[in-house]
Structures are given as structure tokens and as C-alpha cells.
Amino acid sequence: MNKVIKIFTGIISLFLICTTHLGAVEPPFLKFSNDEWVNKQLDSMTIDEKIAQLMMLTAYPTQNDASKNKVIEQIKKYKPGGVLVMQGGPVKTTSWINEFQENSKTPLLIAIDGEWGLSMRIDSTVEYPYAQAIGAIKYDAFVYQMGRDIGNQLKDMGIHMNFAPVADVNTNPENPVINFRSFGEDKKNVANKAWQVAKGMQDVGVIPVAKHFPGHGDTHHDSHKTLPVLTHSKERMDTLESFPFRYLAEMGISGIMSAHLDVPSLDDSGTPSSLSKKIITDYLKNEIGFSGFVVTDAINMQGVRTQSGNAELEALKAGNDLIEFVPDLNKAIESVKNGIVRGELSTAEIDEKCRKILALKRWVNLNEYQPTDIKYLRHRLHSPYFEMTSRQLVKGALTVLKNTDNILPVEHLDSFRIASISIGSDNITTFQRRLEKYTVVDHYFLPKDASEKDLSRLHVLMEDYNLVIAGIQGINVYPSRQYGTTEIQRRAVSELTRKNNSIAVFFGNAYAMKHFENIENVQGLILAYQNNELTQELAAQLVFGANQANGRLPVTVDSRFQLNDSIEVASNSTLSYTIPEEVGVNSGQLEKKIDSIALLGVEKEAYPGCQVLIAKDGKVIFHKCYGYQTYEKEQQVKKENLYDWASLTKVTGPLPALMKLVDKKEMNLDAPFSNYWADFDGSNKRNITVREVLAHQARLASWIPFWQMTLDKQKHLSSSVFKHTPSSEFNVRVSSNLYMNNHFRKIMYDTIRDSKLLPRSRYLYSGLSFYLYPDIISNITGESYEEYLKKNFYLPLGAYTITYNPYKYFPMEDIIPTEKDDFFRMGTIRGYVHDEGAAMMGGISGNAGLFGTTNDLAKLFQMYLQKGYFGGRRYISEKTVNEFIRIQYPNNSNRRGLGFDKPLTDNNKNSLKDAYPAIDASANSFGHSGFTGTFAWADPDNGLLYIFMSNRVHPTRENQKLYQLNIRTAMHQAIYDCLKDN
Structure with a gap:
């Protein structure tokens, strides 16, 4: 019967097509x-x-x-x-x-x-x-x-x-x-x-x-x-x-x-x-x-x-x-x-x-x-709805003409050392800057009037890379003088793309490609047709798989590239960057709401500055910075700044590793925690399970102020525990000029082991177990905890700024300072973890210590939101992600998932001032907050990701205005309001 219906429908369609053209x-x-x-x-x-x-x-x-x-x-x-x-x-x-x-x-x-x-x-x-x-x-x-x-x-x-x-x-x-x-x-x-x-x-x-x-x-x-x-x-x-x-x-x-x-x-x-x-x-x-x-x-x-x-x-x-x-x-x-x-x-x-x-x-x-x-x-005339049409047209036009070994989209980011070259430009371009959104890329450019020496130098530099992404620019629209290209420009394309594993993006008239010898030898070739900021931006996103490609060559260039040539490339669920209208949100309304709340926080000194990122359905629709790094207003907040994530570390450091271990059946959530931390054998904690611990249902104490254990009778740091210069015995770096005795970590572990349990099983947020996960993960995997995370998550995600101890890898001016510590480390904390306990772990802990940019945090959380899949790669099974993000003990007034925070019970019945997070956040949503003023929340029911970054603890943790003004919750709810209004 269905077959008959299909045939009949086809006949009717054919009739309509024919009758449409019976008369003009x-x-x-x-x-x-x-x-x-x-x-x-x-x-x-x-x-x-x-x-x-x-x-x-x-x-x-x-x-x-x-x-x-x-x-x-x-x-x-x-x-x-x-x-x-x-x-x-x-x-x-x-x-x-x-x-x-x-x-x-x-x-x-x-x-x-x-x-x-x-x-x-x-x-x-x-x-x-x-x-x-x-x-x-x-x-x-x-x-x-x-x-x-x-x-x-x-x-x-x-x-x-x-x-x-x-x-x-x-x-x-x-x-x-x-x-x-x-x-x-x-x-x-x-x-x-x-x-x-x-x-x-x-x-x-x-x-x-x-x-x-x-x-x-x-x-x-x-x-x-x-x-x-x-x-x-x-x-x-x-x-x-x-x-x-x-x-x-x-x-x-x-x-x-x-x-x-x-x-x-x-x-x-x-x-x-x-x-x-x-x-x-x-x-x-x-x-x-x-x-x-x-x-x-x-x-x-x-x-x-x-x-x-x-x-x-x-x-x-x-x-x-x-x-x-x-x-x-x-x-x-x-x-x-x-x-x-x-x-x-x-x-x-x-x-x-x-x-x-x-x-x-x-x-x-x-x-x-x-x-x-x-x-x-x-x-x-500048309605974002007009821009949305333009964006869709540019994306639809991008034409892939070569894709050897499926180099496009670029995935397995940890396997590449990438250079970008703008051939025909006098400076670093929008195309190159957009590539940075996806992974670490070193940038170079070669002007149209470059010398032989410039080209030779570039050849030498490219030897250090195993992938070169070339943006070919400076091409005129009309054919005179070979479309305005120069011999050195054409040679650069021919030589650099032939000698290197390369992707070329041609920003110009399709016909001009006939003047570029050997361009067909690149592994990946994208024809972008024009050279403007929007085209450059979207072409860069295509390189990494944010957008699909199905454009078809509308002309014949030469024997290499002919009419209707096309290689379709699918998107791979990495983040794309666009405007709110593409997901049905009014950008003017959204910006007005977010600006007003963010700037209120700056004005009322809830924080010197902040950053807000919003993604919907895998599309970053809002990312904006406000204010300064400090109240001295010397450095404006920039998207490239790294923040101390504080307790967000719990769900971005040990948690992805633990999920992977559960996937591999190397960890059982319902097994005793002591199976993986032998020091709990024979203690009052020998029977608590991994599930109970991760759900904050294990009767563990909330926290232990380890640094106070080191004070002598005069309330000064004990010289037997801390020194201002490093040595073989004092080699745990706590801050720029403070080093801890490496034996004290054992005392910290013993203190956790010997700590009292609550008298009955109930929800109490505890960070104690998170001190132990780095060693547990290292013991199971046989690898350094931090290297394991970078190898299995951060670098493949392209989240190369996520790291412990960022002072080792990034300029200090790129790192947002936290508190002016006048009781322990005696100075402004910058590039070192704010949390005292994590600092005593050498900055590498499961409870705190991770730093990174807002954009890189978004990649990790978007992977969670997509149930373990991102950028063409599955990191964690969907089953495991679903298990970790669900409420574990709903009958015990415990809202928590495994590691993840969840909305308050009956949150949608609360007023905005009593809600956590937003009133409209779905029951399936999850996330976490950080003491330094950070927050990340994912809502799979709405495809929504919200990240708020601030250093509200600067200059002092006593500043509670972020909470008093309800900044994060109000902003989160404003996003939902914008979704509903559209």
C-alpha cells in the first residue's frame, strides 16, 4: 500500500511540475x-x-x-x-x-x-x-x-x-x-x-x-x-x-x-x-x-x-x-x-x-x-537576521575540491603540530585567528611582494610542523594580470603545499586557481570564492568540522577543477561560532539582558571583570568580556585570559578520567572506595562506595583546612613544613616563593583517612575524596594524572589552555589574578591555584587547580552535553555520561549526580532569589560552580550551555556580592527568557 501511495504521489508531483510550465x-x-x-x-x-x-x-x-x-x-x-x-x-x-x-x-x-x-x-x-x-x-x-x-x-x-x-x-x-x-x-x-x-x-x-x-x-x-x-x-x-x-x-x-x-x-x-x-x-x-x-x-x-x-x-x-x-x-x-x-x-x-x-x-x-x-x-539595515542569511549563504557556498585521506575536517588534534600561513597578506588574518578557536596554531604570513629570502625562511620554519593550513589571499576579482597575483605568491602555494601535509583555502575567484601550479596536490582544498571577514571566519570553522560543506563548483577552472566538482564533508559536532538568530534567539534582546546584569556586577564591585559564554545546540552564540582583571583597571578582560576554575576542577579534572575508567570497567561505581584507595582499608571508610563518595552521600566531612595544621604556636607557618627556597626535601611549590616539605602530603592523606564520618548517611558536599583521585587515576592507568588528562581529553579536544600550574606555560598577564592572600602565601595569587589545599598538593589536585580559557572550558562541557562525543571522537560512552549526570539519591534529599551538581529539588517552584541554578533549568541539567566566581551549566533538554567566569575573590574572598546580587542565577534565567521569547 505504501508503495502505491509513493507512486501516486510521484505522479501528482510530476503533473504539478509539468502544468506549472504550460504557460508563462x-x-x-x-x-x-x-x-x-x-x-x-x-x-x-x-x-x-x-x-x-x-x-x-x-x-x-x-x-x-x-x-x-x-x-x-x-x-x-x-x-x-x-x-x-x-x-x-x-x-x-x-x-x-x-x-x-x-x-x-x-x-x-x-x-x-x-x-x-x-x-x-x-x-x-x-x-x-x-x-x-x-x-x-x-x-x-x-x-x-x-x-x-x-x-x-x-x-x-x-x-x-x-x-x-x-x-x-x-x-x-x-x-x-x-x-x-x-x-x-x-x-x-x-x-x-x-x-x-x-x-x-x-x-x-x-x-x-x-x-x-x-x-x-x-x-x-x-x-x-x-x-x-x-x-x-x-x-x-x-x-x-x-x-x-x-x-x-x-x-x-x-x-x-x-x-x-x-x-x-x-x-x-x-x-x-x-x-x-x-x-x-x-x-x-x-x-x-x-x-x-x-x-x-x-x-x-x-x-x-x-x-x-x-x-x-x-x-x-x-x-x-x-x-x-x-x-x-x-x-x-x-x-x-x-x-x-x-x-x-x-x-x-x-x-x-x-x-x-x-x-x-x-x-x-x-x-x-x-x-x-x-x-x-x-x-x-544591519538586522542580524540579514547577517544570518549571509552566513548561511557563505557556508553553503564553501566548496571542497580535495580531501585526501579525509583530512577534512581536521580531527585528532593532539596528533598535529599546526602552522597557518596567510599567502598574499601583510598581516595575521581573521581566518588565522578563527583557527585558534579550535586548537593551538602558530601563525605566519607572506606578503604578495615578499622576497626570495622571505620564502626560503618560511620553508625552513615549516619543517617543524606536520600540518600547514594555508589561506591564499590577495586575489583580484577580474582576470587581468593573472588576477593580480604575483609570481612569489604563486610559487609559495606551489612549493609549500607540495612539501608539506597541507590544507589550502582559496579566498578568491574560482577561475584564478588555474594560475596556481600544484595546488591540486594539497591534501585538502577549500574554495571560498571571496575574501572578507565572514568568509574567512566560516572557512576556518569548516576546516575543523563546525560546518558541513556541500558547495559545488559552478564553473570549469581547467582540467583539474571542473563544473560541479564537489566533495561533501559532514560536520563533526565540534563547536561553531555564530549569532543568536541562527538558533532562533534575538541578539539585541539577549545582549541587552546579559550586558545589564554583567555590568551591574562590575558597577557594584561584585567582581572587577567577568566573561560570559552561551552556546545553543553546539553553536556559541554569545561570548563577551566585561571590566578589568583588577580594580586598578590596568588590563581589560580578554577572551584569551585564563581563569582559576576552583571547584569546577572536580568535574573537569578527575571526573572525565573516572568516567573513562568506568567505561573501560576499570572502576566499579558500586565497589568500595577502598578497592582503589587502599589506605581506607581498616578505617571507618572501608565500606563506603565510589558512588556514595561521588554523590556526596558518603558521610565524609566537608573540608579540612590543611594549611592551618602547619601553624606553630605563634600562628606562623612551621619551618619544618615550609621554606621560601626549594630543595630536594622542600620541592612542593605552593606559590611563587613558598615550598612545602614533600612528606607533608602523606600527613594530608592520613588526616583524610582518620577524619570522622557523619553520624548518618545524608547529603553533605565534601571535597576530601578529590584530593585522592589524581593518585587513584595514576595508579589505575599507570600514567601521570595530568598527562593522562591532557592526552585523553584536553589536547584531542583542542582545549590546550586547560592545565594545572599555568605559570609554567603562559605569560602572567594572560592569567586572571585571584585573592590577595595575607594569611598563608602573603601576596596576590596569580598563576597559582587559589585553593590552599590544592596549593599544598603542588597545584595538582582533584578538588581545585585547573585553569583555562572560557572557550576551552566550553569544549569540555559541550562534550558532556553531547553525551561524550565531540569533534568526531567519542570520549565517553553515552551510557556512562547519563549515569553520571542523573540524581543518585533522590529519596534522600540529595540533588547530586556523580560529581556533577544538579538543580535544587523542585527548583522550578522557587523564586529567582531562591533558585539554583535558573528556575527554567531542566531537571536533566547539570554543572558545577567554583569558589573563585566561576560557573558552568549544561542543559541537554534545551541544548544550552552557560559559562560564567569571574574572579570575585579579588582582592578578598570576603566579597559576597556575586551571591547577594544573584548575578549568575539571574543571568542564567535571562537566557531561558530569551529562548522562550523567541
């Missing part, structure tokens, strides 16, 4: 051809005004008021149909448009060349990918959305018409004018992509104009400078060059732009196509059946100027309805009027064309014209 769709504006407003306007116009309606002036808002006033003068005097706006800023351009409209008898059609959005002409606006990159995208949804976005942005500036999309099929790689502006060389792909963009604009009420009919894709000359000749047969023109325009006409596009081309197979008179009745009327309108309006390409271009200077008249005679970029409006109107007198053009034809222009104006609601609101214009 009428352009939407034509329904207003006989509208009352249109008729009224037409009836009120003189012949001069009707002719002027078919003309479009040009304005340059980058220029001064004198230029603007000249345009206004022409508008008042000649009453043209519209204005084409060129370069300018959004506010100034919109202000000019408002003034133009204010001075026009009939509302003006405002047009722009916005092939990749407003940014083609208007600065400080969202930049969408070039058409070549759009041509690489496999799926249509975001291409259509781009059209809608562009349309909405145009409307927000008072612009009604876009001279886009380019529908030329670029079959000539050396094309000097179309090239990257085309969606590619596959006519069907070009036609479809052009329609998706056009439909998006048209669906929001903006007029799309496809260009350059009958097809500019196989020209060797620029029609701005001369008249290109297309020598193809009529059959070729029918089946290739004009194919996208036929498709667009059939789908109901409103406008098509005529190109300035000499096409003998369509008109052998040598007349430019834009001035040819055979091409515009006979071919486009009659044979192809286009019923929309036709506008010329810029009529001032050298490829179209006539000897008699009457190009405007000839264009209208040919069948064009609108003339763009008219240099002399008075002369053009007179030329057309004289043509009417000579009988070359009738008033009825003028009326018909004018009616089309007025119908367009009616369709875009110019019958009810209102000035454009400039207030908050920049903010509206």
Missing part, C-alpha cells in the same frame, strides 16, 4: 496597467512628461549638495520617471531620495545596481556573496531569502528597483566584465539561481531586473568601453545565452535589461542589441514572449553611443520601455519628440511604455508615497 506567468505589475491612479497620471501628462517618464537620471550621494541640487533641478524641470542612485552612505542616500521625491510631480522610481545587495553601491551595509559563490550553493532556500532580504533593505531606503540579478551564463573564463558576477556556466543553475533572487525581491514588492539580455557571458570585451561581438549561431543563442532569460520570462519576472552587444545571428546590421528592434521586440518580446518591461543598460556606455547622439530614441524604437543613465535629459526628450514627428515612433507607443512605468509605480505603492523614515535606518 504574467509579471505582477501588469495587473495595474488600467488602474485608476495610472490612468489619472497618464491623462494629466504632456508628451514631454510622458517621454521623460521613460528616462532615468543618475545621482551620486557621495558627492556634495551642488550635485544633489543639479539632480533636483532636472527633476523639477523635466519630470523624469526615476533616478538611479550610485555610491553613497545609507543615511545620506536616503535623505537625497526623500528630497528627490519631494521635488517630483509624479513619484520617482528609485533604482540601484545591487547585485550582491546594497553593499555593491552603499557603504556600511550587509554584504552578500558574489554571484559566483551563490552559484555554488546546493539548496535554494537561502538564495531566495537573500532576494527577500535585499528587497526589504532596498524598501527601507526608499528604493523600488534593483538592476539584478545577473542572468548571464559565463562560459568565458576571461570575461572582463561579467565573470564572477555570473552564477556560473551551467545555464539551468544560472536560470534557477537568478529566479530565486528575483522571486525573493518580487515577493516583497521590489522590482527585479535580470541582465544582460541576450547574454553577456561569452564576451572578450567590456561594453562600457566598446561594443562586444557575439558570433554564436541562433541555435546557440536560443539554447544557451538566452536560456535563463526565457526561463525568467516564463516565471513572471518584472524586468529585463538589454545589453549593448553585437549579435549577428540575431541582427546582422551591426546594431547594438539594446537598440535593435529585431532583438528587443522580435526576439525578446515576440519570440520569447516576455511581457514585462525592458530597460537598457546604461545608455552612456561606449558600446551603445550612436553617431547622431540619438541612442535614447533608437532604444525606445527597438522596444525598450525605460532608458537608464541618460546623460542629457533635454537632448533625449527632444530627440524622441523629433522621432515622433518623423513617424519613427508613435504617441500610442509612448503611451503604452509610459503606462508600464506608471503601473510599476502603482505596484510598488508610489500612489501612496510616504518619505522614508531615516531614524534608526542603519540599525534596521
Whole structure:
């Protein structure tokens, strides 16, 4: 039965596809051809005004008021149909448009060349990918959305018409004018992509104009400078060059732009196509059946100027309805009027064309014209929803052309020593900085004008690495001078990628790759099409697997790289970095809420500074720093800073190792703890189980102030335990100038063993067992505890900053200071663990001691959130993670998991001030806090990860304002509120 249903569904789908193309769709504006407003306007116009309606002036808002006033003068005097706006800023351009409209008898059609959005002409606006990159995208949804976005942005500036999309099929790689502006060389792909963009604009009420009919894709000359000749047969023109325009006409596009081309197979008179009745009327309108309006390409271009200077008249005679970029409006109107007198053009034809222009104006609601609101214009034009579309387009375009041995995505990060090289750049790039998010990478760059000595030096340096990631940059969009590349740049790519295990990311026009010898020999090759910050950022994420790749090469480069070449690469569940809108959260709302709470804490001196990271569904959507490292405000908090994680160490140090040991059946949660810590044999702790200990249900004392055990009768540190200089006996470093007797650790262990148990089994948070786990883990694995963690977790995760005793590995200025200790270590604690007991373990303990960046903590916690899987590797089984994060003793008023903290019982019934963590945190959520002011919480039900980092103990632990102001809980709840609101 299911098979029959599938067959029937297929037949219906086929029928719908076929019937969709039985007849051409009428352009939407034509329904207003006989509208009352249109008729009224037409009836009120003189012949001069009707002719002027078919003309479009040009304005340059980058220029001064004198230029603007000249345009206004022409508008008042000649009453043209519209204005084409060129370069300018959004506010100034919109202000000019408002003034133009204010001075026009009939509302003006405002047009722009916005092939990749407003940014083609208007600065400080969202930049969408070039058409070549759009041509690489496999799926249509975001291409259509781009059209809608562009349309909405145009409307927000008072612009009604876009001279886009380019529908030329670029079959000539050396094309000097179309090239990257085309969606590619596959006519069907070009036609479809052009329609998706056009439909998006048209669906929001903006007029799309496809260009350059009958097809500019196989020209060797620029029609701005001369008249290109297309020598193809009529059959070729029918089946290739004009194919996208036929498709667009059939789908109901409103406008098509005529190109300035000499096409003998369509008109052998040598007349430019834009001035040819055979091409515009006979071919486009009659044979192809286009019923929309036709506008010329810029009529001032050298490829179209006539000897008699009457190009405007000839264009209208040919069948064009609108003339763009008219240099002399008075002369053009007179030329057309004289043509009417000579009988070359009738008033009825003028009326018909004018009616089309007025119908367009009616369709875009110019019958009810209102000035454009400039207030908050920049903010509206920079909506993060527009950025989200751009991000999706860039991701969808990225095309993998080589992936030998599945080098992409880069995994097993601990096996690589990685260098990045920017070839063709004068500095470290955004691409390289984004690579740092994933693992340790050493950066180099080689400018386009580098010397032989520079290249030789780079060769030597690369010998120290087993993976080189090269970003190839500095590539022009047009083909002259080998796309602006240099010999040293091309040689660098050839030599460095041939001699090294390498990945290359090509940030430029696809055609330019043909000039790079041996680039096909890299193990991994990503074509990124463009070179801007967003493309660099997303390409770096692709390298490590944050995003999938399914782009397809839209052109043929040479025999190495041909049309539709593509290698699909799946994402591997590593972290990606994006904007909140990608997961359905309003970024303005989220930022406002988090900023207000974080800055309140700074203002009230709950901490000198803090850091907040939020990830949703594996995507980091918020990571921001506030304040300074200290109240002296000498160093701002930076994302690269390392924090003392305090008790977060419990769930990031011993806990992942213990989970792995449980996985390997080398530890049994229900076995006596004494099985793994023999010192408990014969003690009052011999029968407590590992589960009880990890769930804080083992009757253990909460803590022991070990340092106070070392005080002499004068309350000074005993000289038998501590010295200010190291020796073979005093070699446990506690701080920068304090060393402990290495025998005292045994006393600490004995004290834990001999400590009293609570009288009955109940929940009491205890850190005592965590002092013992490093030795337990080392004993079971036969490896150093810290090395075991780094080898099995931190380095494979790319979390290379997670470490004990960071003073050994990182500059002190990168490490956030904690307390000014005036009772034990007598100085500001920086780079050394804050917790006194962990310090007496040499900084390496299970209860405290780990340091790291916020980003690296996020990797470890995201691995937990993904139930033990991250970056293409399984670290812990899902079963084990689930066991550790569930409440172990729910019937004993104990909320704890194994090691992990859990929400308060009935937390969702609490008020915000009594909740822990947020009220809306799910019962399945888990995390931990740290005494120094740190906090990490993961919610698998919502895919949410929240990390808060601060040094609230600076300069003193007595500062309780972090808790009094309820900063962490309030911020956590604010995130859930943002999720609910969207």
C-alpha cells in the first residue's frame, strides 16, 4: 500500500511540475496597467512628461549638495520617471531620495545596481556573496531569502528597483566584465539561481531586473568601453545565452535589461542589441514572449553611443520601455519628440511604455508615497537576521575540491603540530585567528611582494610542523594580470603545499586557481570564492568540522577543477561560532539582558571583570568580556585570559578520567572506595562506595583546612613544613616563593583517612575524596594524572589552555589574578591555584587547580552535553555520561549526580532569589560552580550551555556580592527568557 501511495504521489508531483510550465506567468505589475491612479497620471501628462517618464537620471550621494541640487533641478524641470542612485552612505542616500521625491510631480522610481545587495553601491551595509559563490550553493532556500532580504533593505531606503540579478551564463573564463558576477556556466543553475533572487525581491514588492539580455557571458570585451561581438549561431543563442532569460520570462519576472552587444545571428546590421528592434521586440518580446518591461543598460556606455547622439530614441524604437543613465535629459526628450514627428515612433507607443512605468509605480505603492523614515535606518539595515542569511549563504557556498585521506575536517588534534600561513597578506588574518578557536596554531604570513629570502625562511620554519593550513589571499576579482597575483605568491602555494601535509583555502575567484601550479596536490582544498571577514571566519570553522560543506563548483577552472566538482564533508559536532538568530534567539534582546546584569556586577564591585559564554545546540552564540582583571583597571578582560576554575576542577579534572575508567570497567561505581584507595582499608571508610563518595552521600566531612595544621604556636607557618627556597626535601611549590616539605602530603592523606564520618548517611558536599583521585587515576592507568588528562581529553579536544600550574606555560598577564592572600602565601595569587589545599598538593589536585580559557572550558562541557562525543571522537560512552549526570539519591534529599551538581529539588517552584541554578533549568541539567566566581551549566533538554567566569575573590574572598546580587542565577534565567521569547 505504501508503495502505491509513493507512486501516486510521484505522479501528482510530476503533473504539478509539468502544468506549472504550460504557460508563462504574467509579471505582477501588469495587473495595474488600467488602474485608476495610472490612468489619472497618464491623462494629466504632456508628451514631454510622458517621454521623460521613460528616462532615468543618475545621482551620486557621495558627492556634495551642488550635485544633489543639479539632480533636483532636472527633476523639477523635466519630470523624469526615476533616478538611479550610485555610491553613497545609507543615511545620506536616503535623505537625497526623500528630497528627490519631494521635488517630483509624479513619484520617482528609485533604482540601484545591487547585485550582491546594497553593499555593491552603499557603504556600511550587509554584504552578500558574489554571484559566483551563490552559484555554488546546493539548496535554494537561502538564495531566495537573500532576494527577500535585499528587497526589504532596498524598501527601507526608499528604493523600488534593483538592476539584478545577473542572468548571464559565463562560459568565458576571461570575461572582463561579467565573470564572477555570473552564477556560473551551467545555464539551468544560472536560470534557477537568478529566479530565486528575483522571486525573493518580487515577493516583497521590489522590482527585479535580470541582465544582460541576450547574454553577456561569452564576451572578450567590456561594453562600457566598446561594443562586444557575439558570433554564436541562433541555435546557440536560443539554447544557451538566452536560456535563463526565457526561463525568467516564463516565471513572471518584472524586468529585463538589454545589453549593448553585437549579435549577428540575431541582427546582422551591426546594431547594438539594446537598440535593435529585431532583438528587443522580435526576439525578446515576440519570440520569447516576455511581457514585462525592458530597460537598457546604461545608455552612456561606449558600446551603445550612436553617431547622431540619438541612442535614447533608437532604444525606445527597438522596444525598450525605460532608458537608464541618460546623460542629457533635454537632448533625449527632444530627440524622441523629433522621432515622433518623423513617424519613427508613435504617441500610442509612448503611451503604452509610459503606462508600464506608471503601473510599476502603482505596484510598488508610489500612489501612496510616504518619505522614508531615516531614524534608526542603519540599525534596521544591519538586522542580524540579514547577517544570518549571509552566513548561511557563505557556508553553503564553501566548496571542497580535495580531501585526501579525509583530512577534512581536521580531527585528532593532539596528533598535529599546526602552522597557518596567510599567502598574499601583510598581516595575521581573521581566518588565522578563527583557527585558534579550535586548537593551538602558530601563525605566519607572506606578503604578495615578499622576497626570495622571505620564502626560503618560511620553508625552513615549516619543517617543524606536520600540518600547514594555508589561506591564499590577495586575489583580484577580474582576470587581468593573472588576477593580480604575483609570481612569489604563486610559487609559495606551489612549493609549500607540495612539501608539506597541507590544507589550502582559496579566498578568491574560482577561475584564478588555474594560475596556481600544484595546488591540486594539497591534501585538502577549500574554495571560498571571496575574501572578507565572514568568509574567512566560516572557512576556518569548516576546516575543523563546525560546518558541513556541500558547495559545488559552478564553473570549469581547467582540467583539474571542473563544473560541479564537489566533495561533501559532514560536520563533526565540534563547536561553531555564530549569532543568536541562527538558533532562533534575538541578539539585541539577549545582549541587552546579559550586558545589564554583567555590568551591574562590575558597577557594584561584585567582581572587577567577568566573561560570559552561551552556546545553543553546539553553536556559541554569545561570548563577551566585561571590566578589568583588577580594580586598578590596568588590563581589560580578554577572551584569551585564563581563569582559576576552583571547584569546577572536580568535574573537569578527575571526573572525565573516572568516567573513562568506568567505561573501560576499570572502576566499579558500586565497589568500595577502598578497592582503589587502599589506605581506607581498616578505617571507618572501608565500606563506603565510589558512588556514595561521588554523590556526596558518603558521610565524609566537608573540608579540612590543611594549611592551618602547619601553624606553630605563634600562628606562623612551621619551618619544618615550609621554606621560601626549594630543595630536594622542600620541592612542593605552593606559590611563587613558598615550598612545602614533600612528606607533608602523606600527613594530608592520613588526616583524610582518620577524619570522622557523619553520624548518618545524608547529603553533605565534601571535597576530601578529590584530593585522592589524581593518585587513584595514576595508579589505575599507570600514567601521570595530568598527562593522562591532557592526552585523553584536553589536547584531542583542542582545549590546550586547560592545565594545572599555568605559570609554567603562559605569560602572567594572560592569567586572571585571584585573592590577595595575607594569611598563608602573603601576596596576590596569580598563576597559582587559589585553593590552599590544592596549593599544598603542588597545584595538582582533584578538588581545585585547573585553569583555562572560557572557550576551552566550553569544549569540555559541550562534550558532556553531547553525551561524550565531540569533534568526531567519542570520549565517553553515552551510557556512562547519563549515569553520571542523573540524581543518585533522590529519596534522600540529595540533588547530586556523580560529581556533577544538579538543580535544587523542585527548583522550578522557587523564586529567582531562591533558585539554583535558573528556575527554567531542566531537571536533566547539570554543572558545577567554583569558589573563585566561576560557573558552568549544561542543559541537554534545551541544548544550552552557560559559562560564567569571574574572579570575585579579588582582592578578598570576603566579597559576597556575586551571591547577594544573584548575578549568575539571574543571568542564567535571562537566557531561558530569551529562548522562550523567541
